[in-house]
Structures are given as structure tokens and as C-alpha cells.
Amino acid sequence: EQVDSANKRGSLLEVVQVLTDLDLLIRRAYVSSDGEWFMDVFHVTDKNGNRVMEEDIAETIQQSLGPRTCSFRARNRSVGVQAISENTSIELTGRDRPGLLSDVFAVLTDNNCNVVAAEVWTHNSRMASVVYITDETTGSVIDDPDRIAKIKQLLLYVLEGNRDKRIANTAVLMGSTHKERRLHQMMYDNRDYDMTNLDVGSTSERRKPVITVENCTDKAYTVVNLRCIDRPKLFFDAVCTLTDMQYVVYHATV
Template structure:
């Protein structure tokens, strides 16, 4: 992962001053569109502004159907067409205020970077970060170590891609229910987890770090996997079938001095966040963009430059960006059958459940662990040990052992209708209405075709 230099810190301080003098303006329009709520954001421009807006919309569980982005110069103006998760317009009254707070001068900075295993104390829990080579039973061993060290897992998210694994786990002390602050205990937990990750002598899992910096969980997972080079095409296997593959093109628009990025993939939740997050963390600046994300397909077009103000200058950099965007899209679409576990939460639950998965030859490709009051609500994507679909009799055996009413098969609606491949695509051919020509009519950009 690229690091921010001291000059960027100076730029950040100047950007904060500009924001204090020119606070962001957010308007919510429920009248202009019949199908969606329009959220318009005008603000002084600073690095990462687009990601912060997309991030807060995503965290509010809003679905971005369309977006028009313009941030050339010292000001940026974005228009988002959003709905709730059921496709309805918004009724919430605090949307504008929450977005303004996210962009204001006191907004939390998300530009921190940490290494492969980190342990930090937060306000309500302790956060553990892990990266390593994925293998059968790895998650079971991780949760077994935490249970043995009297750590209660209150939440976690695990991604796997291209034979790599990244995880952010939130724990508390089993007895007190409080964060773990004892440095010696944290160091022991970290070393035990490192020994699990290094069991196959994977050199890339050998680093560890303790940090006191908070970051957004899903952005952090992207950063961890990017730093672990899960985008590397020389790795064993991407774990994503051709039918699910995103289509990405990156070409220079010489007369405008931009690099143009086009993406086409199956539409799904948080897709736009994943791509904008990756562009930002790779230190590319989005100057203009247009997004159409209406099921079953999503199209994104971005006019970008590197943070130094120049477009992509080499074939190696172009290929790297393509591979990184493909990886960012595919990380959330792990192959496998989705299982949902709902039960009363108890200490050691995850250790027991993942042990049963391992003993039955199930490999966990993705996991999301949450605690809602006294209830544990967890989802797992699983395959067999070879990455193939799990046999129905194996699933039923696992369900009987854990509890038929506790563990259920959950249909994944986003595993259907893959986009048809095309050799080349451009959003320019998709614009028909006046609103869709918004940015082009400003004379700031043109469709690259």
C-alpha cells in the first residue's frame, strides 16, 4: 500500500482550513425523479472527498442507482440517485446532515495504513487484523485461539480472494466484556495468531504490528488485501469463475490529459464503494465520472489522474490498475453456498461452528459475524476443500450437527444472471436523457469511445 508523505499532511491541513471557510452543502431532492431521491453535494475539494460521500451513503444502507461526478479544480459537485434497499425513495430527514458531518473539518481521517497482523484497543472492544494464505480450517484455528485466550468475538468480517485471506475481528474479554488493554496479553494473542497464519511458512504473513488508529472496516479489508497483493495474477488461483468476472478497460484520453477507466460487472450492493475505495487508496483522483448501477448490470466510467496530476504513463501501471479493480470487485463475490446462522450468542460459538465446518471438509470463503443484543447473526460462504460446490448431503449433516433451526441455507440473489462479455464498452452509448448528459454539457468531459 502506498504511504502518504509529509507534503500530503500539509495539503490536508490546508484542505481542513478551506472546509472551515466553505462548509459542504448537501441538498436532498425527492421531487426531480420519480424513481429515486437525488442527493446533491457541493463542497471545497479535498483528496478523498468522493470516497467519504460514497462511504457514508453505503454505511446508511442506501443504494446508489446513478451518479454524476465533477471535481475538477478547487470545488466538487456530485449528484447521486439513491434508494433504500427495497428500491424506494428516502424518508429519512437526517441524510443531508449526516453527509455534511462526514465531509466537515472534524470528519475522521481514513488514510492510515497498518501491516498484516494488528491488535488495537477501541472504545468498546479490541480490534484484531489478520492477513495470510487461505487454507482449509484457517478460520477455525483463529477462532479456537481466541476462545482459548478467553476472548469473546463480538463481530468479524473475513474475505478471501486469490488464495489470500484478510480479516478484521472485534473482541472483548470473556469475563468483563470490556476491551483488552493488557499489552502483554495482546502480544501473546498476536504471536499465537501469527503462528497459525505461518503454519505453511508463508513469508507474506510474517509481519505484525500493534496500532491505535481506527479505520473503516470494509475499507481496511480492501487495504489489507491490496497490501497482501491479492491482485497478483501470478498467484495460484483467483477463485472467481469466468462467468463472474468484471470487465475493466483503462485507456488514456490524450486531448484531455486524463486516464479513462470503464467498468462493467454484475450489479450488487457496495460495488461503487469498492471501486472508488480502490482508486483512492491507489492514490488516483477522480475528476469526473458517471455511474449507472441498475440491475442486473452496473457501468462505471471515471476520468482520473494520479495524485501527482498526471495520467497513467506505462503499460505496467495500466495493467496493475486493471488487476486491482478486478480484485476489488471480486473480493465480495466469493464462490460458495451461503449459510446463515442465527442463535443465542455464547462464548466459543464461532470456534465450535467453524470446527464443525472444518471436520466436514467445508472451506469458508467469506464470513460476516455480528451480535445484535443477545443474538448472534452470522453468514458464511462455503465450498468444499477443492473450491467446488458442497454436496447437499454434507450441508444437511452439518445443519443437523449445529441445529436445523439455527443454520439455514440462504439464497444469494447476486449469484444469478452474469453480464454478457463484450470486447469493449463505453458509457457514452448509454446516455439518452438530458440528465444523463449533465457532465458532458458542462464541456468538462466527453465520452471516450
């Protein structure tokens, strides 16, 4: 898959996000962007390692990049994109503890909420979660301000049962968000990278990622080298992290 498009901040993340949403694994990638244009080349397979034969990957990427001038060179392919039903999104961040998710779902159940879907991340004793709910009786979006305020406050009480109340937070949104992108932002805002005073288990030396950072003074770039065990969505996670840290990827080889 080759993508040529007018460049803007976040273009790389948008393209990688589309490939990730389509459950495609990025086996190899070449990223090049200078000035007002970028060209990215991705070698992808499905999650089983098979060659992708569907038709509309290019069209899906083009829609994600908006009306800007784009050109795509790829075989005719098509991948179904799951429609997202209307719901209310609840975002939660706080200190992780045993039984926390059970307590969160108990609050929602007691308030006649139907949990449509949920994604939970934990890292360095921090927790971030996006929960999609509807009204248990009508199956529709919950938009009553008083009811939303009550749910938020009850969930905040649950989160503040953790050791550190300062990092507990709840937010309620109408409609859908890109949950994995949002979870990256929530974890970053919650400083999950901060190891201070956290009881974190040791990582095997063999499995630790090797990361080096070098300044390329002649081209005014900083070069980041990452070597670690591969896994699905790793490139997406890396681009999200760099974006959240306010860095722009100009060139990359994966």
C-alpha cells in the first residue's frame, strides 16, 4: 500500500490508525515527508499473516485524510468497516486496583446502564478505560444532564477509592471516539510513564526494548532507534506516543 498526500500534522497517525482499525499488520514501512507532501509505503498482511486481497483500503485511507489532494497506488481492495451505533462514552482514569472494573460495572448496572463495549488499559499501576453505554430500557443514548452528573460522581467515588485521588477523573461524551487513540492520550495525561513511587514488577532483561536517541545536527533531526519484540499495533502505539509528546515524524523505516 503506497500513500501520497498533502502533508499536515498527524497525517501519519491517521493512515496508521486506519490500517490498525482494519486489523492489518504492518510488516514493513517506509515513511518520508518533507515540506508539504508525504509518501508512505506499507507492507501489510491480515492478522493471520496472509496477503490482503480486499478492495477498498485506499478509499478508506482517503476518507480519513479528508478532501485534500491525495493519490493512491494499490490493487483494488475492499475491507468492511464496522458501523458504530449511537451511544454514550464514559472515560475513566485512575489508580488501578483489584476489583476496580467490577465496581465500575456495578455502578453502571445499578443506574440502569447497558454496557455495549469497553476497553481497559493498565500500565505502571495506572488505569484508563473507555466504556460505551446506552439506556437499559430504551437502548438509546443517555443524554439527561442530571443522570450523567450522578453517574460521573458515583464513578469518581469508585476511582477515588484508590491510593492517589489526584489522578482520578471521569468524563462523559456523546457519540463515539477512537478508543485506542483516546486511551493513549488519557494514559499520557495521567503520566503512566512516571515510575516514581510505583510498585512495578521487573522486566526480563531479554525482553526489555532497546531505545537510543541521537541528534542528527546536519539535518536538524533527532533520530530515535527502537528495537524490541514485535507485536500487533506496535507501530501505531509508537506513532501515538511520539504525537502525544508533540514530535513530528519526518522519516521512518520499519
